[in-house]
Amino acid sequence: MTRTVAILGATGLVGRTMRALLEEREFPLGRLVLLASERSEGRRETFRGANVPVDPVSEKSFEGVDLALFAVTNPLSEKWAPAARAAGTRVIDNSSAFRYHPDVPLIVPEVNGALLEARPTLIANPNCSTIGIVMALAPLLAAARFERVVVSTYQSVSGGGAEALEELERGVRGGLDGDPPPRAGGLPPFAFNVVPHIDRFEENGYTREEMKIVWETRKILDLPRLAITATAVRVPVRIGHCASVNLELDRDLTPDQARALWAKAPGVRVVDDPADGRYPTALESAGRDEVLVGRARRDPSRSHALEFFVASDNLRKGAALNAVQIAEALARVEAGAR
Amino acid sequence: MTRTVAILGATGLVGRTMRALLEEREFPLGRLVLLASERSEGRRETFRGANVPVDPVSEKSFEGVDLALFAVTNPLSEKWAPAARAAGTRVIDNSSAFRYHPDVPLIVPEVNGALLEARPTLIANPNCSTIGIVMALAPLLAAARFERVVVSTYQSVSGGGAEALEELERGVRGGLDGDPPPRAGGLPPFAFNVVPHIDRFEENGYTREEMKIVWETRKILDLPRLAITATAVRVPVRIGHCASVNLELDRDLTPDQARALWAKAPGVRVVDDPADGRYPTALESAGRDEVLVGRARRDPSRSHALEFFVASDNLRKGAALNAVQIAEALARVEAGAR
Numbered sequence: 097m098t099r100t101v102a103i104l105g106a107t108g109l110v111g112r113t114m115r116a117l118l119e120e121r122e123f124p125l126g127r128l129v130l131l132a133s134e135r136s137e138g139r140r141e142t143f144r145g146a147n148v149p150v151d152p153v154s155e156k157s158f159e160g161v162d163l164a165l166f167a168v169t170n171p172l173s174e175k176w177a178p179a180a181r182a183a184g185t186r187v188i189d190n191s192s193a194f195r196y197h198p199d200v201p202l203i204v205p206e207v208n209g210a211l212l213e214a215r216p217t218l219i220a221n222p223n224c225s226t227i228g229i230v231m232a233l234a235p236l237l238a239a240a241r242f243e244r245v246v247v248s249t250y251q252s253v254s255g256g257g258a259e260a261l262e263e264l265e266r267g268v269r270g271g272l273d274g275d276p277p278p279r280a281g282g283l284p285p286f287a288f289n290v291v292p293h294i295d296r297f298e299e300n301g302y303t304r305e306e307m308k309i310v311w312e313t314r315k316i317l318d319l320p321r322l323a324i325t326a327t328a329v330r331v332p333v334r335i336g337h338c339a340s341v342n343l344e345l346d347r348d349l350t351p352d353q354a355r356a357l358w359a360k361a362p363g364v365r366v367v368d369d370p371a372d373g374r375y376p377t378a379l380e381s382a383g384r385d386e387v388l389v390g391r392a393r394r395d396p397s398r399s400h401a402l403e404f405f406v407a408s409d410n411l412r413k414g415a416a417l418n419a420v421q422i423a424e425a426l427a428r429v430e431a432g433a434r
Numbered sequence: 435m436t437r438t439v440a441i442l443g444a445t446g447l448v449g450r451t452m453r454a455l456l457e458e459r460e461f462p463l464g465r466l467v468l469l470a471s472e473r474s475e476g477r478r479e480t481f482r483g484a485n486v487p488v489d490p491v492s493e494k495s496f497e498g499v500d501l502a503l504f505a506v507t508n509p510l511s512e513k514w515a516p517a518a519r520a521a522g523t524r525v526i527d528n529s530s531a532f533r534y535h536p537d538v539p540l541i542v543p544e545v546n547g548a549l550l551e552a553r554p555t556l557i558a559n560p561n562c563s564t565i566g567i568v569m570a571l572a573p574l575l576a577a578a579r580f581e582r583v584v585v586s587t588y589q590s591v592s593g594g595g596a597e598a599l600e601e602l603e604r605g606v607r608g609g610l611d612g613d614p615p616p617r618a619g620g621l622p623p624f625a626f627n628v629v630p631h632i633d634r635f636e637e638n639g640y641t642r643e644e645m646k647i648v649w650e651t652r653k654i655l656d657l658p659r660l661a662i663t664a665t666a667v668r669v670p671v672r673i674g675h676c677a678s679v680n681l682e683l684d685r686d687l688t689p690d691q692a693r694a695l696w697a698k699a700p701g702v703r704v705v706d707d708p709a710d711g712r713y714p715t716a717l718e719s720a721g722r723d724e725v726l727v728g729r730a731r732r733d734p735s736r737s738h739a740l741e742f743f744v745a746s747d748n749l750r751k752g753a754a755l756n757a758v759q760i761a762e763a764l765a766r767v768e769a770g771a772r
């Protein structure tokens with residue numbers, strides 16, 4: 097196997113996690129190309145014991161590259177995806193630039209990986225909160241129809257990138273003995289705070305992050321009319337996105353039945369033994385591949401309603417791991433096609 | 435006015451805030467008695483420039499005391515409330531020991547303060563999360579009937595008392611450059627974490643904290659059959675409880691109408707201008723008397739449903755301020771009766 101793989105955004109939090117996962121999971125590749133903006137020129141990163149330079153991305157970067165994992169902002173994805181595809185490079189894109197395009201599959205391999213059999217050349221990787229929520233919701237579709245989903249998230253600061261994480265660290269240190277300093281632009285501090293604002297506000301009063309959860313859950317579950325709403329909130333945590341999920345169903349589903357469905361689902365781990373003090377937490381999810389689900393209980397405020405709590409590593413399953421799993425699934429499709 | 439007032443639990447987070455508020459609000463009292471367990475013996479606190487000793491509580495402590503504010507655990511409230519009442523002392527109790535007793539009024543003065551006109555001798559102060567939520571819900575009852583309420587909380591660590599807050603500080607300092615240390619008893623750290631576990635677990639899978647929100651919201655709003663459910667979550671914040679509230683109504687209520695109702699409600703402050711980056715946060719609520727409400731929006735997943743976000747200082751309005759406001763209302767009732 098002499099496949100060449102590139103990571104665009106190789107020095108960011110997600111890009112670095114992609115590189116670590118390609119190594120950790122022994123992804124079948126012959127050569128790894130690390131790409132970033134000119135700001136990162138001169139940097140080198142380690143991969144499989146070798147010292148790999150980080151190259152500034154250019155029109156020529158994608159020549160001979162079979163697969164590129166993009167971990168950059170929307171404008172950069174919009175700029176470089178056409179160049180990559182023109183060079184014959186398949187792109188798995190972690191930005192939201194292409195997620196809502198009807199021709200671009202939005203993939204969580206355990207849920208809708210079958211769409212990769214069409215061998216798409218551009219695949220969108222979902223929002224970091226959405227992936228955990230969808231991984232917990234999907235197994236329950238085998239038992240009941242969804243009437244409505246109400247989500248409130250508890251999102252870590254690494255979801256906002258390396259600079260946001262540095263702001264958290266500065267804020268925590270600056271706030272050890274008093275109020276944490278405000279963020280740049282007068283924004284409320286991350287440290288010691290709860291901030292119900294992620295991404296920009298839309299006209300309907302929801303943030304774009306909240307609408308991503310709505311749009312992407314519908315698309316991934318192939319339930320375009322699903323009734324779903326979300327409140328997306330930043331909390332002073334480094335890694336690990338949590339969500340409180342209230343799910344209304346068309347028939348009864350007991351917590352035991354839900355746990356049995358999750359236990360069978362690849363990539364989901366049931367952590368739900370309150371008597372023993374076991375439930376999902378942000379810290380327990382950090383560094384793990386599985387999505388943790390627990391606190392399952394019958395919601396007495398509505399018949400056929402279930403509540404549960406989800407935690408997952410937003411850099412791994414919420415971003416880099418899911419992208420690498422898409423790449424792995426594509427490699428299997430290609431191997432099968434040969 | 436020569437009324438004598440006592441604070442039981444005077445050295446705890448809530449007791450200290452009660453003392454500060456009695457001074458700040460110029461509560462009409464002649465003498466302040468500070469009571470605590472024997473552990474606090476020898477401590478002295480300042481009140482109106484005077485140095486007040488903290489006395490160990492005993493059977494004799496309540497002699498000549500007109501009003502006692504209790505800020506202690508359930509067992510201590512259960513032990514000392516009868517002694518106080520036997521001495522003719524009116525008790526405002528911040529524990530949950532008496533909250534669910536049908537004969538004990540559970541009071542948020544702005545909402546159901548009229549019950550104080552009966553001059554009860556034992557009054558329960560509600561749960562710190564419940565008060566903020568109820569303050570935001572109550573004004574909307576003027577416009578619509580409530581069909582269902584789904585709450586997810588973001589609760590600060592001071593809600594767990596002074597020792598919990600010290601654990602947070604230790605955890606943050608110990609976790610500046612790595613994983614925070616576990617809490618005593620192997621419990622998950624507060625620092626850099628999201629923990630969906632407050633108070634003990636009940637048989638139905640809900641925590642007692644979650645059921646407090648259910649039971650107390652029903653009692654305070656006098657809606658004994660209200661469909662309501664909650665997920666109560668601890669976040670690494672010092673002061674300020676937040677809640678994401680999804681409210682289903684029997685008729686349409688626009689965000690503008692909701693904001694107009696809140697703007698008229700005493701003790702509620704509308705902080706809801708996303709375009710200007712204004713919404714409730716935990717830090718903005720800390721040190722303030724008002725409950726902050728914002729992020730009001732029409733929930734598209736259900737007709738006649740509204741979502742909003744609440745933040746309030748759990749030591750002030752969530753505990754000590756509400757108790758002092760009850761005392762003030764009782765003083766007005768008495769003044770009126772004379």
